[in-house]
Each structure stands twice: as C-alpha cells, then as structure tokens.
Amino acid sequence: MKLQNGASAPTGSACLKKATELFYVTHPKATRALLGPFLSQADAECGRVVLRSADAMVTACLVDSLDELTYWHAVNNGQVCRAFAGADREGVSHE
Numbered sequence: 001m002k003l004q005n006g007a008s009a010p011t012g013s014a015c016l017k018k019a020t021e022l023f024y025v026t027h028p029k030a031t032r033a034l035l036g037p038f039l040s041q042a043d044a045e046c047g048r049v050v051l052r053s054a055d056a057m058v059t060a061c062l063v064d065s066l067d068e069l070t071y072w073h074a075v076n077n078g079q080v081c082r083a084f085a086g087a088d089r090e091g092v093s094h095e
Helices: 041-051 068-085
Strands: 002-004 007-009 021-026 035-038 057-062
Antiparallel strands (some): 021 057
16 A cells, blocks of 8 residues: 555555545436436536436535546546537536
C-alpha cells in the first residue's frame, strides 16, 4: 500500500481513486438504474435526455472508493451520453 493524499491505496493498475459521488439515471418503473455510473450530474442529465422519458430522474450515490474500472466506465458513459444528447456540440460543461 502506498500513501496518497493522506489515504492509503493499493498501487498498480487497480489503484483506487478518492471518490465522492456517482450519478445514475433511474425510472420509477425500473428496479435498478437504467444508465450509469456518471462522474457528474451534468453527464447524468444528458443520459436522462437520451432516455426521452418524463419520469426518468438523476440520482446520486455516495461511494467510499472508486476503482479504476468503474472510473473509466463512468468517463465513457459521460462521453457517450453527451454525444447522443448533442451536448458536445452545444458547449455543455463536462464537469
């Protein structure tokens, strides 16, 4: 284990990132999240737009740690949903 930013984290490719929140797109008729994880609420909002459902909503989930695979999955989800929602062309913030 290596000390990073005052917290211990394993070294190597599975290095944990300091986490705060992950965002998901949910729907009352679904038993689990339809889209996610996302790193920002703005990206999740793009996902909500892509679903084209008035009942879809963005929810946040606090996490203790975020592994590298989940982090890159969330980055990719944000890029894809921004592209489908047209947000990249409209200058919507990615953060």
